[in-house]
Amino acid sequence: MSEDGRLSLYKLNGLVSYGKVQLRYRGTIRPGPVSGPFDMPDAVLDEDAIFLDGNSGWVPRFTTAAMQTFEMSVEAPAGWEIISQGRRSGDRGRFHFDMPHAQDDIYLLGGRYARYARQHGDSELAVYLLTPDESLAQRYLDTTADYIDMYSEWIGDYPYAKFAIVENSWQTGYGMPSFTLLGSRVIRLPFILHTSLPHEILHNWWGNGVFIDHSNGNWSEGLTAYMADHFTSSQRGKDAQYRRKALERYANFAAQGRDFALADFRSRHGDASQAVGYGKSLMLFHMLKTAAGEDAFNQGLQAFWLEHRYRTATFTDLLRHLLPDDDDARANFAQQWLYRTGAPQLLPGDVIVSGTNGAYRLSVEVRQQHDGAPYALKLPLQVNFADGTSITETIALDERVYVQVFDYGKPPSGIRLDPNFDVFRLLDPAERPASLARLFGAGRQLLVYPANAGKDDITAWQRLAHAWQQRYGNVVLQSDSDTRELPNDTAVWLLGWDNELLEGMRERFSGERQQLGENSFRIDGLDYRREDHAAVLLDPDNTRTLLGFIGASGDGIGALAGKLTHYGSYGALVFDAGTFANQLKQQLPSLHTPLEK
Numbered sequence: 317m318s319e320d321g322r323l324s325l326y327k328l329n330g331l332v333s334y335g336k337v338q339l340r341y342r343g344t345i346r347p348g349p350v351s352g353p354f355d356m357p358d359a360v361l362d363e364d365a366i367f368l369d370g371n372s373g374w375v376p377r378f379t380t381a382a383m384q385t386f387e388m389s390v391e392a393p394a395g396w397e398i399i400s401q402g403r404r405s406g407d408r409g410r411f412h413f414d415m416p417h418a419q420d421d422i423y424l425l426g427g428r429y430a431r432y433a434r435q436h437g438d439s440e441l442a443v444y445l446l447t448p449d450e451s452l453a454q455r456y457l458d459t460t461a462d463y464i465d466m467y468s469e470w471i472g473d474y475p476y477a478k479f480a481i482v483e484n485s486w487q488t489g490y491g492m493p494s495f496t497l498l499g500s501r502v503i504r505l506p507f508i509l510h511t512s513l514p515h516e517i518l519h520n521w522w523g524n525g526v527f528i529d530h531s532n533g534n535w536s537e538g539l540t541a542y543m544a545d546h547f548t549s550s551q552r553g554k555d556a557q558y559r560r561k562a563l564e565r566y567a568n569f570a571a572q573g574r575d576f577a578l579a580d581f582r583s584r585h586g587d588a589s590q591a592v593g594y595g596k597s598l599m600l601f602h603m604l605k606t607a608a609g610e611d612a613f614n615q616g617l618q619a620f621w622l623e624h625r626y627r628t629a630t631f632t633d634l635l636r637h638l639l640p641d642d643d644d645a646r647a648n649f650a651q652q653w654l655y656r657t658g659a660p661q662l663l664p665g666d667v668i669v670s671g672t673n674g675a676y677r678l679s680v681e682v683r684q685q686h687d688g689a690p691y692a693l694k695l696p697l698q699v700n701f702a703d704g705t706s707i708t709e710t711i712a713l714d715e716r717v718y719v720q721v722f723d724y725g726k727p728p729s730g731i732r733l734d735p736n737f738d739v740f741r742l743l744d745p746a747e748r749p750a751s752l753a754r755l756f757g758a759g760r761q762l763l764v765y766p767a768n769a770g771k772d773d774i775t776a777w778q779r780l781a782h783a784w785q786q787r788y789g790n791v792v793l794q795s796d797s798d799t800r801e802l803p804n805d806t807a808v809w810l811l812g813w814d815n816e817l818l819e820g821m822r823e824r825f826s827g828e829r830q831q832l833g834e835n836s837f838r839i840d841g842l843d844y845r846r847e848d849h850a851a852v853l854l855d856p857d858n859t860r861t862l863l864g865f866i867g868a869s870g871d872g873i874g875a876l877a878g879k880l881t882h883y884g885s886y887g888a889l890v891f892d893a894g895t896f897a898n899q900l901k902q903q904l905p906s907l908h909t910p911l912e913k
Contacts, residue, residue: 322346323373345372357486365427365485375422383418383527383628390424397429397444401493403477404440417475417626420527423492425482436461438473442480446500456481459509463517470543470614472621475525479517491519515544521621529628533579533654538597539634546598559602559737561885562595566659567743568757568884570596579631579654587757587788599740600653604638606738607694616640652691659742660693661686662733665717667913669728678722680731682713686742690716696738700730708735732912746908750854753884755862758807760790766812767795769869776873777811783877807862812869813846824855825865829902830888832865839888839900850876850896852889856904872896 328337345361345368359372368374378384390398390411398404400423402415429444432453441460443453460479468474480495487499489512496516502508522543523536549558566575569587578600581593605613620629620637631654632646639646665681680697684690692714700706703726711720734741748754755761761784765777778793785791796816802808810818813835825832830839832853835846844851851867868876868891875896883889887904891897 339376341376343373345374366425368424370421374424383420383626384422385418386413386415386422388413388415388422388424390426392426395428396426397431399423399425399444399480399482399495401476401495419493420628421492425497429483432457436464439464439476440478442478444480444482445503446483446485452504455509456513459513460517463514467518467521467543471521471617472625475520475625479520481513489516491516491524493520493524510548511545514548515540518544521625525626526621526624527626527628529630529633530582531630532650533577533631534581534583534593535597535629535631535634537581537584537594539601541594542598542601546602556736556738559599560743562591562599563737563741563743564748564751564885565595565753566591566740567745567748568751568753571659571742572759575657575659577655577657579650596653596659596740603693603739604649608638613638648692653740656688658686658688659740660684660691661742661744662695662713662739663744663910664731664733664913667731674725676724676727678724678728678731679719680711680722681717681719682711682733684713684716690714693739696734696736698732698735699724699728700732702727702729730913732909734911744910746859746910747906748858749904749906750856750858750862750887751885751904752852752854752864752880752887755807755809755854755864756784756788756881756884758790758862760792760806761788761809762799762803762806763791763793763809763811764796764799764802764815764817765793766815767797768816769812769814773812773869773873776870776877780811780873780877784881787881802861802863804861807864809864809866811866813867818865821863821865824857824860824863825853827856830856837867839890839902844890846893848893849899850891850893852876852880852883852891854887854904856887858904858906859908868893 331337345359357367359374360367370377386402388400390413392398392409392411394409396409398411400413401419402413405412405414427446429446430448431442431444432450433440433442434457435441441457443456445453460481464474464479476494478494481503482495482497483500483503484497485500486497487501488497489499489502490497496519498508498512502512518540519536522540528534528536546555546558549555565587568591570591574588575592578592578596581589581597584590584593608616616637620634623637624633632650635646635649639649661684663683663685665683666679667681668679670677670679678699682695690713695711695713697709697711698706699709699722701724709722711718763777763781763784765774769777781791781793799817802817802821810821822832830853831837837844837851837853846867850872851865853865853867855863866876872891872893876891879891879896879898880889883901885903886901888900888902889898890900892899
């Protein structure tokens with residue numbers, strides 16, 4: 317019997333020589349609580365919808381045969397569509413699914429959907445919508461075809477007979493073999509076509525085509541994020557910005573002893589796990605590609621796909637193809653990046669230029685500032701010259717203090733370590749611009765609300781504090797009347813336009829691009845009034861104690877409580893006071909970097 321009493325374990329004895337067994341069973345599906353990062357019930361089976369996977373116990377799990385092929389016939393109510401893996405045939409309440417490739421789970425979904433489908437090569441593309449929308453469906457079908465073609469050329473042929481996008485009343489971004497669930501609120505957002513959709517399509521190669529053996533970590537999420545999310549950013553010329561955000565997320569939520577070894581990552585269950593399992597992992601794949609070259613990296617991925625499709629694979633199996641000729645390099649890479657916690661912390665030491673008359677020697681010292689053994693890594697170095705040109709060198713770093721010398725025919729004028737954020741490392745605080753995520757991830761967030769606010773507003777601020785405490789675990793709430801002075805070692809939010817502490821701190825929210833007045837604020841020359849807009853402003857100086865301001869009241873407080881957690885990389889936000897729709901989101905610059913000399 318399982319721990320929750322829902323499932324029973326049986327042992328089959330006396331199997332016949334030809335090894336075939338027929339099982340007949342029946343039971344009641346218990347939905348269970350809504351839980352997890354996707355807010356999905358453990359099971360759904362009612363008059364409106366069905367969602368069943370292995371956790372519901374609707375099909376047997378065999379401890380000696382985790383991977384299974386299957387054929388399945390389903391009878392459904394009139395007007396229902398049924399979704400599962402495999403090639404579908406039948407309609408009008410009778411459906412058949414044929415999955416000839418081994419799977420690690422069997423899914424069954426259904427409901428009253430409007431179905432749109434077309435054939436694309438050897439595969440069927442389909443969209444299932446709870447509310448009919450021909451135009452939306454066609455956009456998804458067109459975009460899906462493009463991404464399937466791109467990844468098929470990049471990795472290998474698309475592995476399944478179909479790919480389906482299924483609208484879900486639970487707000488998910490969840491991928492299964494040959495289909496994905498997208499929440500009803502997000503599926504109509506235009507950017508999802510080029511963010512979540514390619515990510516879920518790619519999972520049909522990584523995670524749902526080659527399945528994950530978790531014995532030394534989940535490699536799939538980082539590789540998928542690198543080849544989908546990072547790749548689409550690179551197509552827009554924003555790949556360095558994407559990597560910087562990944563490093564910021566790690567510094568904000570996983571540094572200072574809050575991380576864990578990548579080999580222990582199984583799935584995302586919070587900001588720290590996302591920072592490690594997605595962010596750190598994708599940075600490692602970027603470092604591997606940079607070292608090997610794009611062609612060799614892609615050839616390794618293609619060989620990995622051919623060898624392991626429809627099978628499970630470990631992180632080590634993947635490294636065997638990406639570092640194919642060097643057993644020591646694979647072992648050292650795994651030990652340093654999979655099994656070790658923390659991140660390298662790098663700073664330039666002495667930088668000396670000597671010489672004259674066309675013969676110049678540049679000596680660059682690099683220091684590893686973190687605790688523990690030094691890392692071995694290849695560190696990009698940008699060298700700037702007096703004539704306005706620059707060149708990128710590589711420092712092969714493997715000591716705590718390392719000096720490398722370069723010779724040039726013209727005078728160097730400056731250097732910067734890792735200018736495009738190509739190396740997984742702990743960002744120096746001065747490299748990280750002021751952002752909501754820096755406050756969310758601080759050791760403590762002090763939220764100060766106005767004691768003279770109305771009862772409803774105070775209750776709303778208390779609910780905001782409770783919601784953030786549930787997510788981040790670092791929130792302290794107190795009134796402005798109980799706060800004589802702000803601490804120097806704590807991230808602080810000043811809540812409400814009538815906060816007594818705001819007057820003395822107004823200058824910290826004002827700078828070249830933004831100004832905060834008594835009843836209004838200005839960003840980039842545009843004026844906003846408190847009656848019409850809700851404001852979120854941060855002190856733009858990233859060298860000072862983190863300080864934020866939320867100018868909202870009434871229903872706006874509750875609306876922002878959940879919204880702001882999705883704007884972590886921004887430092888200035890404007891929302892409409894009536895609809896609470898976002899009208900402006902702005903990232904703040906990093907004003908200082910000690911990696912430049």
